[in-house]
Amino acid sequence: MEAPGGPGAPPMWGPGRKMGFGAALGSRSKGWYTVADGNLSEVFFPFLDHVALHELRFFVSAAGAPPVDDSGDGQHSISWISPGVPAFRVETTHHEYRLTKDFFSDPEENAVLIAATFTPELPDLRLYMQASAHWEPGTDGNFGSVIDTHPPALLLQQQDIWICVVGPFSRANVGYFRSSDVHIDLTDADGHLTYTYDRAGPGNVSAGAEIGIRAGAFQLAIGFAHSRADAEEVARTALQKGAGAVRQAFERAWRAQPEIPPALGKVSGDDGMLARASFAFLHCLEDKSHAGAFIAAPAAPWGETNHDGNHVYHLVWPRDLCRIATALLDAGDSDAALRAFRHLQSQQRTDGGWHQNWTLDGTPHWQSTELDQIALPILLAWRLGVAGCLDHDPYPIMVRPAAQFIIREGPLTTLDRWEDAGGLSPSTLAACIAALIVAAEFAHDAGEHVAANHLRAVADYWNDRVEAWCSLPSGQYIRLGSDPDRRPTEGSTAPEFLELVRYGLRRPKDDRVLRSLQGVDTSLKVSLPAGPSWRRYAGDTYGEQSRLAGTDRRAGPALLFDGTSCGRAGANT
Incomplete structure (x- = not known):
């Protein structure tokens, strides 16, 4: 019937x-x-x-x-x-x-x-x-x-x-x-x-x-x-x-999988339990028919109210792929990291850049430009080289075109890493500066000394201009500057400047860093049952409304997302 x-x-x-x-x-x-x-x-x-x-x-x-x-x-x-x-x-x-x-x-x-x-x-x-x-x-x-x-x-x-x-x-x-x-x-x-x-x-x-x-x-x-x-x-x-x-x-x-590095287990505080779970999760993110294609996450944000096929996370982002590959490399799985790198190489465009994200077969999904996603593959190439894992020279076929793209399109990025605004981003600039320095090393090893000097010169200039582009007269860093010829007088508080510290471009005890951290704690820090956390930036709307998306209990505690709420607190990476 x-x-x-x-x-x-x-x-x-x-x-x-x-x-x-x-x-x-x-x-x-x-x-x-x-x-x-x-x-x-x-x-x-x-x-x-x-x-x-x-x-x-x-x-x-x-x-x-x-x-x-x-x-x-x-x-x-x-x-x-x-x-x-x-x-x-x-x-x-x-x-x-x-x-x-x-x-x-x-x-x-x-x-x-x-x-x-x-x-x-x-x-x-x-x-x-x-x-x-x-x-x-x-x-x-x-x-x-x-x-x-x-x-x-x-x-x-x-x-x-x-x-x-x-x-x-x-x-x-x-x-x-x-x-x-x-x-x-x-x-x-x-x-x-x-x-x-x-x-x-x-x-x-x-x-x-x-x-x-x-x-x-x-x-x-x-x-x-x-x-x-x-x-x-x-x-x-x-x-x-x-x-x-x-x-x-x-x-x-x-x-039968290799154990996590012993040193990691010693400093973990839980005998490596969370690390083992994390690395298993990362391994599961790789597709089995497209080697090296690791998706960002097996979910769609606020899926109960998301009915289209556009806003999903089961896509490949260069940023996420590079982070995953680096973590697996640090865990001792150089084969997985190299597979991810090869997948990145297969998706590089002829102009040296990468699409914002793509499906597993390489079909572009979102097609804007995020300059940090052009920089991170260069840094991954360097990490693989330092670890002795590269089986070919990536400079002429990948690193050089990507570095040229960064110089040609930078220092402003169409979108920053949160993908809802663009400009002069301290986190994007940090990745790009580090990538240009690394690309200069590749160029030097290839005997292209003029190119190496040019890459270093651009990196030095951008590094010298970070504060003029991305900080207020008070010295506090902001999320985005807008004009490379004028210092910003206002802007959203955000912790993106910490990438400057992570890449070794600013000292952890730099007065501007400490002052900006105080601003982040004042504006973005929230107390949660598990401890303190931080919102992504002032004015963030990427979160759910406080009202239920419907009355049907089978939808669970789903909350409505319409881009007008208060952003969630969490790790800022």
Whole structure:
């Protein structure tokens, strides 16, 4: 029977507030999973810039009562099951039940597994699940159906991608998200699952089922493939192996990774726990079909209110890519750093610059110019050279054109690192000055001494002019100057000037640095439960409104972002 209520709720991304992100090592498994609000959030397949599954969440219900949304109504705590292994355990508590969920993937299959334990506090409680594919912007939506087997299985189709969910289901159906899905059925039928729809689409299709156990442990497997038969086979094969065996293989591969440098563990304060987690996270950011293409993050900011395909973070930014490569290099993974560098080289334009960001296949997404993103690849080349990791001379094919671009387009940048304004940025200038000095070293080693002297001269001049361009008469640095021929008399307070210290261009105890730090603390410092933090700059609006984006609790605590709120506090890097 065809489900009514199509096409369902409008398309959207998952929440940006991810609790976990992981993937199996190796090239055979090309799926990446995220966890948000205690449940499985977006799953990427077959590439890290393509969301296939929107979410899989649980509901708990009893006759005569509205359903409990595990995501929005439960209290969640998350932990790494093993140090440095991106498999996660979420323990959800509610006064009516407890639900523990382990999330990991199969290194040999395109499958994500959930190993769960349900502990109801009342005898008549039942557990349900609901999965939905991501509705790609610009398409008519997805399709869904119930596979009539014992137990039944769930099938979702997103264009040429098929998703199969298998588990101990007693009943199953498909419908449209927020119009005829499991949650609507449980709400309208006083806690009972009554819909018998076995097909739906196109639209925002959800597939749901009742878990056929009253209490105890159970397992779900989600298979991904490019055909219906393959998706079902992948899911059933993973479930047949068993969550225990799959998790052991998952952990075994991750434990075979090189250990973090001993010195890092000694100074970490936690025996390297956070460092291991951080490096595992960075490794997961690399796509498995595009070597060296590390995305910025597996999320869309404020995804519940972000319905288009423009404002997403699963893209490659040169800045993020260089930071990731440098961190992995410091952790001892020079191969990953070199892969990232090669990817950067493959994306350099003929004019020496790079696009603002791009998809994994190299298609430009945003196309403005951020000069620090031209400088950082030069600095990465130098770091790789110092570490003895370069297998070729990058000067003639990459470093020289990039340095020429910086001189030709600088010192003003179209956009600074926060990507909402441009001008004379101390952080951008710091990166560019350091890059020109490094480029001069490359030129000198190549025997281009005239070019080397010119690069040093420009770097020296820009360095001498930083205060005239980017500080007030009082000596306090600002976020952006606007006129290279006139000293600014006003400007936003921001901590970007610290890049001058990080690159060795200004002393930490410089009076201007100390005075500016006082201004930053006065204007941007906020007290949070975990300690002090700082906003990005005075007047920042990149944050959420204080009112909820909607009244549907299934959206979780999502807040509205419209570019007019107060910026979030956090690390300024």
